[in-house]
Amino acid sequence: MQIAVSGGKGGTGKSTVATNLAVALRKIGVRLTLADLDVEAPNDHILLGVELANEEPVNQFMPRFDYSKCTKCRKCAEVCEEHAIVTLKDGTPFLMPTLCSGCRACEIVCPVPGAIQEAFRVIGHTYVTPTPYGFTLVTGKLREGEERSMPLVVAAKKRAEEVREGLLMVDTAAGTGNTVSKAVEGSKLLIAVTEPTPLGIHDTELILQLGKLMKIPTWVVVNRSDLGDVGKVRELAEKYGAEIVAEIPYSENIVKSYVEGKPIALTDYPEAEIFKGLAERVAEFLGGGA
C-alpha cells in the first residue's frame, strides 16, 4: 500500500511530518519505505540526519543526429512538443538539450533508420539510504539547471517501488502541478499538511482539490496550529470531506529537532505523542494491509 504526504504550499512542514510519521510508524511495528519525491528540494535525509547513499544516475534519452544519414525532413522538429529541436534553413536539426524531455517522439517519427541515435544525459540521481530508524529512505534529486522534474519523480518512485518493504510513504514537492499528482498517484491516503494562515489555507484548498480529483481519502494535519485560525481550516476540510487528524502547535522543540536532524518522534517531548497518535491512526487505516 502507498500513502502520500503533501500540502500545496512550500514550508508548511511536509517533510517534518513525513519523516516523523515514518519514525513513529516504524516504532509501532509498521514496516515501510519512505520516498522523498520533492526532487527539486529533497530534505528528508537532512531531517533524518543521514548522508545520501547508493547513488544511481537518472539517464534520460536525447537524440543524437547522424548528419550523414539525416535527410533534413524536419519531422523530428515538427513533432517535438518541447520545441527542443531547432532546424536551420536547409532543415538540419539541432538539439537544445535542457529543453529535451527524453520522450523519444523524434525517434519514433524519424523515417531514416539510424539517423537518430540514442544518446543520454544525466538529469539527476536517485539514492537508497538506510536509516538508523529501521526503514529505508529513497530520494530523487534533480540536477541544477534541469527544467523538468517529472522524469526524476518517475525514476525515484520506480526505484522506491523496487526496494520497498511494506508500506510506501511518499513525500511530495510543494504545489499542485502534475509532478505532485504523479508522486501522489496510487496512494490510498493523502495527508495534507497545512498551516492555519490565510496563505496556508489558500494553498490547502488546491491540494484538497487534487485529492478529490484523484478520489483519494484525505486527512489534514495542521502544523503551527496556534499561529492562525484552525476554524477556517476545519471549514475547508469539511467542504472537501477531509478530516483534521492532528494539530501541531508551533514548537521550539520541533524547530530544534529539525535543525539538528533528530526526529522529534523519538524524544520524550510532548510533541512526540502527536506523531504517535497520528501513526496509530494511520496504522488503523492500513488495517494491517501494508
Added chain:
Amino acid sequence: MQVAIASGKGGVGKSTITASLLYLLKDDYSFVAVDADAEAPNLGLLLGVTEWEEEREHIGAKIARINTESCVRCGICYERCPYGCIYIDDEGNYVVNELTCEGCNVCGLVCPVAGTITLEEVRSGVIRKATTKYGFPLISAQLDVGRPESGKLVTEEKEWAAKLMKELNLEHMIVDSAAGIGCQVIASLGGADVAILIAEPTPASLSDVQRAYKVVQHFREPAYLIINKADINPGFTGLEEWAEKEGIPILGRIPYDRAVPESMSMLKPVVEAFPEAKASKAIVEIAEVIKREILG
C-alpha cells in the same frame, strides 16, 4: 532592472519578505511585481489584493486523449508512455491520466489506429493583473491543479510584466519565484539582472539555497543573500561560511518574530502592520541596502 527573489526551499519567508520590500520600495521606485509561484501564488494575498482587474486564461497545456470506441486495446501506448501516465480502467479501457500527462504525444505517435489518440490543448491556468492598494501593479498566475509546465505560465507572466513596464514607463520588475529549482524557478531567474536569495539557518535551507544558487550561476547573475529567522539556530554558521566562500554579499539578517505570522493573518506586509517589530526594523535596513547597492 529585473530582480528575482528565490530560495530553493519553500516556507523560508520569501513572499513575506518580498511583500515588505515592495512596500518599502514603492515610494522611491516604479516597478511591477510578479508572483512567479504559479502553483501556490501568495503574494497577492499578502498585498491585500481581493479583486483582479484583468484575467487571461492560458490555453496551451497539451493532454492526450484516447478514443475508447476506436481503440483496439493493443497496449502499445501504455508500454511507450515515458512517464507511465496511461492506465487501464475497470472496463479494460486504456485511459490517459489527465493529472499526470506531460503532453509529449508519444502515445499518439505509436498508436496504430489513426485518430484514436489525439493531443488536445487544454487550459493550464490563468494569469491575472491587479493594481495593488500601494499603487504598483502585480502580475500573478495560478496553474490549474494537475497541469504540466508551470514554467510556461511564468514566462508569459513576465512577458505581460515587461509590456506593462513599457506602457507605464516603470523602472523595475521584481519577481517572487517559486520554491525548488525546476522550470518555474528557471523561468523566474532567466533574464533577471540580479538574484536575491533568501535562506534560514537550517541545514535543509542551506542545501536548497545552494542548489538555487547553482541555477543563478547558469545565468551568470550577481546574487545577494538575506538570512531570515536568523536567530532560530544559534551556532549554525553554514550560511555565512557558504556565502563568504562564494563571494555572495549578505544584505541583512531578519530575526524570528511572531509579528510576521501575525501580519500574514492580517494580510499585510509586516513592515506595514507592525513597523516597530524587530523583524520590520531589520527589513527596513535591508531595503536601504537594496536601494543603495542594487537599485541605485
